Amino acid sequence: IFKFLGAISVDLGKDRIKPYLPTILTPLYRELNSNYAEQDPTLKNLSQEIIDLLKKLVGLEVFSLAFSSVQKQANQKRAMRKKQRALQTVANPDIAARRKLKRHKNKAETRKRKLESLRPMHKAKRHRSHALKDLAMVE
Numbered sequence: 407i408f409k410f411l412g413a414i415s416v417d418l419g420k421d422r423i424k425p426y427l428p429t430i431l432t433p434l435y436r437e438l439n440s441n442y443a444e445q446d447p448t449l450k451n452l453s454q455e456i457i458d459l460l461k462k463l464v465g466l467e468v469f470s471l472a473f474s475s476v477q478k479q480a481n482q483k484r485a486m487r488k489k490q491r492a493l494q495t496v497a498n499p500d501i502a503a504r505r506k507l508k509r510h511k512n513k514a515e516t517r518k519r520k521l522e523s524l525r526p527m528h529k530a531k532r533h534r535s536h537a538l539k540d541l542a543m544v545e
Contacts, residue, residue, distance in 0.1 A: 408453055409452070411433070412455075415456075420463055424464060427464065427472040428475055428476050430460070431457070432480075434457055435473070436480070438457070
C-alpha cells in the first residue's frame with residue numbers, strides 16, 4: 407500500500423497531490439510513530455522514504471503544514487481515547503475493576519515467564535485455567 411501511495415503521488419504531480427496529502431500522510435505517520443513489538447523495520451524504512459519523496463515533490467512548506475495537521479489529528483484521537491477510558495472507569499467501575507484484574511494477572515504471568523527463561527530449572531506455579539471465574543471480584 408505504501409508503494410502504491412508513493413506511485414500515485416508521483417503520478418499525480420505537485421499540484422494535484424496537495425488536496426490528498428493529509429490522506430496519504432496518515433498511514434505513513436502511524437507507521438513511523440508505532441511502537442508495537444512485532445514491527446517490521448522494512449515497512450518503517452519504506453514509509454520514511456515515501457515521506458522524503460513527498461517532501462521533495464510538494465515542497466517543505468506545504469508538506470510541513472499537512473504533516474502537522476496529521477500529527478495534530480492523531481494526538482487529538484489519542485487524547486479522546488484516553489478521556490473515554492477515564493470516563494468509562496468512573497461510569498462502569500465493575501468493568502474497570504475486571505480490566506484491572508486482568509491486566510495484573512497478565513503482568514504476573516509475564517513475570518513468571520521471564521523468570522522461567524532466566525532460570526530454566528525453576529518452575530513457577532501457574533493457574534490451571536484462565537476462565538472468567540478467575541477474574542471475578544473476591545469479597
